[in-house]
Amino acid sequence: MRASPLLLVVSFLPLAAHAGETRCWFEGGVLVVPAEVMGLAGDYVLDTGAPHTLMAETQAQGAGFAEVALRGDIRLAGLALRDRPVQVVKLDSRLRPLPTPVAGVIGADVLVGRVLDVSFAPCRVALHEPGQAPPFAHAVTLPLVWREGRPVTAAAVADGRRAWAGDFVPATGSDTPVRLRDDLADAPGAVRHEALYPYGATRPRLRALSFAGDLFEDPASGLTAKAELDAAGEIGAPVLARYRLRFDFVRGELLLAHEKGPPDRSGGP
Structure with a gap:
């Protein structure tokens, strides 16, 4: 059965590796x-x-x-x-x-x-450390700013009826492609509303996510509590895994380049 749509309301030690x-x-x-x-x-x-x-x-x-x-x-x-x-x-x-x-x-x-x-x-x-990063070949640069101890950058979402742009947290530890703050979205008809939140089992589908110039159609999504996030939502690792990333917290930039091959076990959109 297709999941309910999400609607907008507005190893211990590493193998051999180089130093750093x-x-x-x-x-x-x-x-x-x-x-x-x-x-x-x-x-x-x-x-x-x-x-x-x-x-x-x-x-x-x-x-x-x-x-x-x-x-x-x-x-x-x-x-x-x-x-x-x-x-x-x-x-x-x-x-x-x-x-x-x-x-x-x-x-x-x-x-x-x-x-x-x-x-x-x-x-x-x-x-x-600052000044020690090597060159990074990339295709897209997005501004990064800090908000409530988290970096945020721009993205846009759509539910098929409306589209909305805002600031989203790029979160490599979030297992859902996109999550929206719960005062901005809802999933009508969800049997267990609490299961829409992080690490819950319900993953409704959003019509589209626009991020870094790419369109992700029908991504799995969910909610995050307004009290816990001062941003529109999160962009999770299944989306971020489509890119090579540089989080330049010195310059306040997120640099992205498309990966040459698919990541393992992506859990993608």
Whole structure:
């Protein structure tokens, strides 16, 4: 049965890699990287749309951490990021769809003032300090600005009757192609409305998403709570995986180039 439409209302250690670069995995529709947080090495979701770095409560307890607010070092893609805040939270619902255990989420707070390169085919992540990023051949440049600890850029959506443009969070840790803030959209007739939210089972179809000059027709979608997002919505990893990406948080730019081949397990639109 076709899903209800969404209507607008308005591995522990990486394989051999260059310094500043690591392999990654595109699992369960999200980007996963090997990293070390507070001395705990493991696989972490790398989420440009998450304002904070998180450690799963079960992993923190197993490592002997009793506090919920920690500070310590984070090692990612060959860089050591010193004295970073880490929050301990329950992540069961978020991590359940992943086929292997994940220790937490690397958030946008460790990316501020740096340059992040992401390629999905093959999957590689590189993190550069200011002035150290190599040239990046790209086709499209979009402005990036920070809002409530998240980067946002422009996109547009349509439900077949109306189209609307706004600021969206490009989120490599979101497993849904596009999500809209719940005061801007709804899915009439949805049996369990709460299942429309992140990590829920219901994925209604939106008529179209326009992003970086490309049109994505009939993408799977969902809602996100207004209280949790000061933007129109999120563009998730299944859409972002169509590109090679440079998040240049120094210049405030998102650079995109089309991938030469399809990513593995994309969970695409």
